[in-house]
Amino acid sequence: MGINWFPGHMNKARREIAKAMRETDLVIEILDARLPSASQNPMLRQLRGGKPCIKVLNKSDLADATVTQAWMKEFEREKGVLALPLSANRSSEANRLNKLCQRLVPDRGVVGKPIRAMVVGIPNVGKSTLINSLKGRSVADVGNKPAVTKRQQTVELGKFIVVSDTPGVLWPKIEDESDGYRLAATGAIGANAMDYVQAGLFALSYLSVHYPKELKARYKLSELPEGSEAILEAIGAKRGCLTKGVGVDLYKAAELILNELRSGKIGKISMERPPSVK
Numbered sequence: 001m002g003i004n005w006f007p008g009h010m011n012k013a014r015r016e017i018a019k020a021m022r023e024t025d026l027v028i029e030i031l032d033a034r035l036p037s038a039s040q041n042p043m044l045r046q047l048r049g050g051k052p053c054i055k056v057l058n059k060s061d062l063a064d065a066t067v068t069q070a071w072m073k074e075f076e077r078e079k080g081v082l083a084l085p086l087s088a089n090r091s092s093e094a095n096r097l098n099k100l101c102q103r104l105v106p107d108r109g110v111v112g113k114p115i116r117a118m119v120v121g122i123p124n125v126g127k128s129t130l131i132n133s134l135k136g137r138s139v140a141d142v143g144n145k146p147a148v149t150k151r152q153q154t155v156e157l158g159k160f161i162v163v164s165d166t167p168g169v170l171w172p173k174i175e176d177e178s179d180g181y182r183l184a185a186t187g188a189i190g191a192n193a194m195d196y197v198q199a200g201l202f203a204l205s206y207l208s209v210h211y212p213k214e215l216k217a218r219y220k221l222s223e224l225p226e227g228s229e230a231i232l233e234a235i236g237a238k239r240g241c242l243t244k245g246v247g248v249d250l251y252k253a254a255e256l257i258l259n260e261l262r263s264g265k266i267g268k269i270s271m272e273r274p275p276s277v278k
Contacts, residue, residue, distance in 0.1 A: 018047050020164055023116060025105045026052050028097070028163075030121035030130060033057035033085055034186055035271045036071045038179040044120050052080045052104040054097065058126040060085035067270035067277060074274040080104070088130035095134065101161055109160045118164045124188050131155055131165050178202075182271045187262050197232075200254025203261055204228040206271060214267035218260070232257070 021027075027048045032039040036057055055075045060068055063085075072083040082100050086093040101117060102109045109115045119127045134157050155163050181202035184194035205228040207215045212224055219235045229250075236242070236253030243249040260266050 014043065014047075017044070017118070017120065020118060021047055021049070021051070024051060024118045024164070025108055025115050026054070026101055026117045028054050028056060028101075028117050028119045028130075030056045030058050030088070030119060030125045030127050032125050032186055032188070033060040033063035033068050033071075034269060035179075035182045036075070037272055037274075038176075038182040039122055039125060039186075039188065041120075041122055048120075050080070053082075054100050054104065055081060055083045056088070056097070056130065057083060057085040058088045058130065061087045062264040062268060064268050064270040067273050070274050070277045074276065088126040088133055091133040093133075097130075097134065098157075098161065111159055114156075114159065115161045116164075117161055122183075122188050127165055131163055134163070185258055185261060186271060187258075196254045196258065197250050200232060200250075200257050201228045203257060203271075204231045207261075207266070207269070210273075211267060211269055214269070218266045 027044075029040070029044065029048075036055070057063070057068055057071060068085050072085065075081055075083040082104060084096060084100060086096065101115050105115050107113075119131060121127050135155055155165065157163055180189070181199055183189045184199040185203040204215075208224050208228065208231060215231075216222070216224060219238055221231075221234060221238070225231050225234050232250060232253050233248045235257060236248035236250065239253065239256055241249045241252035241256060243252075257266075261269065
C-alpha cells in the first residue's frame with residue numbers, strides 16, 4: 001500500500017526542524033517499539049546528520065520484549081546512537097532518558113549550558129506524551145490520533161535540558177508497501193489515507209505466521225483458517241460483525257482487529273523484526 005500523506009503543516013514542520021537542528025546538541029527520535037524500522041523517517045535521519053541520537057522505542061509495553069532487545073542491538077551498532085525501550089506515559093521510565101542525554105553530551109547539561117535536545121518522530125508515536133511525562137505535567141498537546149502537534153514547542157526540563165517538541169512528520173510518499181501497511185495497522189496513518197480491510201488483512205497475515213497462539217486465544221478459534229481473508233471472516237462472525245443480507249462486514253471486522261492490535265488486547269506484538277531475528 002503506497003501512501004501519499006503529507007499535510008501542509010508537515011511540510012512547514014520539515015523546514016522548522018532543519019532550521020532548529022543547527023542549534024541542537026542531541027536528537028531524541030521516538031519510534032514505535034512494535035515497528036522500529038517502519039516508524040523511522042529517512043528524512044529525519046538526513047536532517048540529523050552526525051548529531052548524537054537516542055532512539056526511544058516507545059510503547060514497549062505493547063511489543064514483544066525479545067524482538068525489542070534485538071532492535072536495540074541493531075540500532076546501537078551505529079556510532080553515537082543509544083536505544084531505550086520505554087512507555088512514554090510512565091514518568092518513572094521516561095526519567096531514564098536524562099542519564100542517556102548526559103552520557104551522549106557530557107560537555108553540556110550544567111548550569112548555564114543546558115543540553116539542547118530535539119524530540120522528533122512520525123505522527124502518533126508519543127513525542128508529546130514523553131515530554132509531559134518528563135515534565136510531570138501537561139505542557140505539550142497530546143491526542144490519540146495522528147498529527148495532533150501542529151507547531152514546534154520548547155519545554156525546559158529543570159536547569160539542564162531544554163527540549164523542543166516538533167510536529168510529527170511523515171515523508172511525502174511511503175514507497176514500501178509493507179511499511180505502509182504496518183504504519184496503518186498501528187495507527188500512524190490517518191483513517192482517510194488507509195484502507196481498513198487491506199490493513200487488517202496484512203495484520204492477520206503477519207500475526208498468523210508469528211503470533212498464531214495469541215490470535216487463536218483472543219478470538220477463541222480452535223484452528224486458524226487458511227488465508228487472511230478466511231481468518232478475517234471467522235473473527236467477524238465470532239464477534240458479530242454482520243450486515244443483514246450480506247453476512248460478515250469485513251470493514252467492521254478489520255476495524256475491530258486493528259483497534260485491538262493497537263490497544264494490546266491481542267498480546268505483546270512486534271510487527272517487524274530486525275534481520276538477525278527470523
